[in-house]
Amino acid sequence: MSKIYIVEDDRSIREELAELLRNSGYEAECLTDFANSRAEVLGANADLILMDINIPNLNGEQLLKEIRKETDTPVIMVTSRTSETDEVLSMSYGADDYITKPYNPTILLLRISAVLKRSAAAVSVQTYNGLQVNDAKGSLSDGSREMTLTKNEMIIFRFMLDRKGSIVTRDELMTALWDNDEFVNDNALTVNISRLRSKLAELGCEDAIETRKKQGYILR
């Protein structure tokens, strides 16, 4: 389980954020003592740091600079500052991503998992029920047969695979697709899911995707 460290001085956001991350299967820890922010952050030994810019004492940009002297832990800046200057500055100090408040929580989660994946040793082949998932080729294979997925189907499948066994809403799937520059509408999503289903069925995984009425889908 990846540990995410939250540097955020607004109590309400901090708590909700921690809850969001815990619900999504991460371990979340928050910075509370802003007087020793540098030591606290470094001591937490996190896999990823979410950092606000407007925080007491050292501001986020300075803190990031300090942290970068010691460690390469991925940092995502999360801030309400919307000028290009802040983004350019943060990126030059070594931030891995920059998200402005308010943000769509699903996007935040997508970005977190993208950054974590990038920082982890690249595992490009994953398995699902004995099927090999090949990201680079965009295909599934069971050793003998290989089935190519379209870009949209791959995005949907990957997203569901990361959340295997729990409900994935249509809204989340839409967000994942749009985040990958596939601006599809509702009907297209339905079509993509039914195609993905039949492709999985052809590879011997019947009923892999279960529909939960009014809630979403589960990959079993």
Add this chain to the structure above:
Amino acid sequence: MKLWDYLKDRLWFFLIAAISLGLMLLFLTAFRVSGQLTATICVIFGLFLIAEETAGFFRKKRFYDDMQGKLDGLDKKYLIHEMLKRPDFLDGQIMYDGFCIANKSMCENVSAYKRTADDFREFIEMWVHEIKLPVASLQLMAHNHCDELGEKFQEQLSRIDGYTDQVLYYARSENAEKDYIIKETALKRTVANVAMKNRETAQLCGASIETEGLGLSVMTDGKWLEFILGQLMANSLKYTVEGREPVIRISAEDLPDRVLLRFRDNGTGICEADLPRIFDKSFTGENGRTYAKSTGMGLYIVKNLCDRLGHSITAASEKDKYTEFTISFAKNQFYKMI
């Protein structure tokens, strides 16, 4: 300064001179002064008069002609006193000193207003950052706690976010300070961010977005461009035709000297009479009257921001068919080298 006008202005002086000449003649005759002497006195008087008036006329003409010429050529006319030499005649000097004092007072007045405007803008910037915190907090709460209402909350929250951004960018666009960075910006990422921000609304009206050729980069401020495209997209999603699936098409074209970004929808369009005025401040037009709530500020801010960034923006439309905005980004090899 024309001679005739000057003479007319000096009418009283000539009248008095004529009366005194008349009186003099009267006394000279009364004292039985000889005709030759009288004539000599009159000639001397006349010569004196002419000499005095000519000198006076040219002295003033030099100063005032200079002033008028400079006034015509000057684009900030209130700076005129900086361009003039202090004249060598009394009434001119008084006026010149008056100019200086008036100008100083005006500068103080203007800078007082500028300070107020700057303070206000700073406050708005700060306020917008502050208001985004509770919005972010609410968005997380909506996501964490309400399942059914969550989506609806998200949509309303993104509306609030949109309106606050409008305030922020209005304050920024009206300000003379340069608070943007022009750098190479990938169109793909910018468009993706904009689409993402409007996803809830787009999904509610079943809109789809098509893109083409967005692999290009342009020289602009990414955040400002995001706002500009966000406004265009919000309009496209607002002015849709009922019964027709909204399609927004964003495409880029690479020309030798510039990049064109086209933003086209298949919505209600803008009628021909309104088209030239859509970028005017507070202009709502026919669409603004037919559809609920239109402030007439969105496109005005868009145009303002484009002007500040040095992009040109044009609109083409046909009623009930389409609206297409084209933004043109200049290419500059100089920036690329840096």
